[in-house]
Amino acid sequence: MGGVRRAVRGPRRPARAPGARPRHGSALTWPGGSDPDDGAGQRPGDPGDLLDGADDEGPELVHRRALGPHDHVVGTGDVLGRRHPVDPGDRLGDLGRLADLGLDQDVGLHGHRGSFGAVRGPAHATGRARGPEGRVRQNGVMEPSAGRPDDVSVLTVGELGEFGLIDRVRRIIGSDPRVLIGPGDDAAQVATRDGHVLVTTDLLIENRHFRRDWSTAAEVGRKAAACNLSDINAMGGIATALTIGLGAPASLPVAWAEEFTRGFVSECDLVGAQVVGGDVTAAEVVVVAVTAIGDAPRPVRRAGALPGDVVAVAGTLGLAGAGFAALSRGFRSPRAAVDAHRVPHPPYAAGPQAAAAGATSLVDVSDGLLADLGHVARASGVRIELESSRLTVPEAVVTVGEALGRDPVSFVLTGGDDYALAATFSAETPLPDGWTQIGRVSDGEAAVLVDGSPYDGDPGHQHFR
Template identity: 50%
Template sequence: MTEGTSVAKDGEFGLIARVTARLTAGPTCLLGPGDDAALVAAPDGRVVASTDVLVDGRHFRRDWGSGTDIGHRAAAANLADIAAMGAYPTALLVALCAPPDLDAAWAEELADGLAEEAESVGASVVGGDMSASPTLTVAVTALGDMHGLQPVLRSGARPGDIVAMAGRVGFAGAGYTVLSRGFRTPKLLVDAYRRPQVPYKQGPIANRLGATSMIDVSDGLLADLGHIADASKVAIDVHRDAFDLPDQMRDAATALGVDPYSWVLGGGDDHALCATFPAGVALPEEWRRVGTVAEGEGVTVDGRAWEGRLGWDHFKI
């Protein structure tokens, strides 16, 4: 990114003009930025909504990725929540709170990343807000449509169900550790942290297959499956041998003195989708069986309590 004018020099409305000029309207955007509110189509008559916030130094670091990378991450964190309900994303609303000396070009990069991630699922950035703040903060609200389906809740898992996953886990967590130790390779892991590869389409597919519960893995596989276990009042057992570890992850774990399964089971930010299905359901190739549901409570790994970290907690240091 080339240093240029600051957001303070541009002013609020100048910055808004720069950012909105980079946005395109998707098929569900009937009226985009420029008025007091946007107008988004809701063919189903029900709107799925989710909000997430990213704070500089807490959820991202500008020296670890570009504004475009952070835009992708911010959009993915919200769009994945829509997919995890078995729904189709339609729109994003974005609030940016920025220090006055922030380079305006960085804000443009952020807009590019948000727009690109939204466009990848047929959604669009339809509006938002801006404010000055000593801490750079990006807050995103995602909207979605059910297309006539019923939402898949966390509370529907039943004893006898299988647990399956679409996407990958551990890659972003490994990338975070690599970056926090001052390294920039392996590229596979660092890129996974910078830009998640979210299996958005698999959310509605799982819904149509009869998924009984679903969640996206944002905080860590065991922590997020714990939410399903709690909401459904069941026990979930995860099978560790269901996960393939790439050589880059094994090598990085050895070099850094880390158990790679701490990334797989406790690392977040990959936004894989985990769902429970009735036994006997024929899963598409994008889904792999990773566990089972039984009577009881809590989450175990191969029948035993996991001694490592379960996942991310925003209020723990």
């Protein structure tokens, strides 16, 4: 392979400054007006770029010495040590639930099952140890971004908690005028060349959001699609296209991946959405990353409820939570409940119907009725008053409640994963088919009351105030 032109060229940017603001911070424009330096232009390499030259990076454990063709310098111990086994109590019994960056603007409203807050950073084999104050210390070695040479307390994700992390990430993300609806709702609305589109994403991790011994592959596929389709539904929209990122262990039966895909596609068929692309990679447990895009002529947000409005729900409440409780105790029945945990049944027509009827606010019940109406109350600056006598308690929920010694209504009020819808309508609006009034909106401090009081019943896996 002769005759090759060799140029002394480095990368086109003057120096690696990851995280730094870009030199040209403006948006790319269509050809004619763009930065000419943003093409393939390159610049002479740094003289320090020679092999074994000076390396001004932070502390490294990797040896630097003359590189010969038979060198094998990298040890694997560091990387092995960097893996973080999670408290089995959490990993096994506590199926996590999704938290959208946009969805949970209230830090600490309740403890998500499997959330970061419930998985407090264990000491592990990477040189960290718990200090007397309960914080995780680390020695800084092999911690590229921290760059601390000595022992120092470092706040972990487990200590900060999921909502604290979301809050910090959202502050970094900022906002943009082309984002018509950004983080803080069920889905974002983004301006396109021609109009706008809704976008939402969820990440599901095996043994946190689903278990392969609790659910079939098809059920996992249906649920993975459903929770994203529901986010579009909760904007009054209809999903049109979804992508799947699938991480899978090498030992995963191909039949599992195929059944997963069939389940996913069959759920998408319920709204006429299409899987348009994806990504497959190896992972140690099954990882499912789903993004849905959709359309809504008039997206309905969480903010918008007005005093005097009617509060209504569409779909079933409490079944999935009761099913989770039953499965957690080792039972596979009652079927209606455990099946609802495995595959939710979002009322896909109800979102667009509510939007068309002029709903003033709309949210899906993924975290629990009180939690999600709490989002509406705070976003709208109103009080929401529910009447428990108007709540429908499915028979299977009654059965589970009685068997477990729990108030069945607690599942209806606090159980998640049903992906029902809750909305507010002006009192003059006839409720669309499938919607049932459960309360009213009133003036007052943002809160959700049940029969006139803050709910203090059995919180189950969630904690309300």
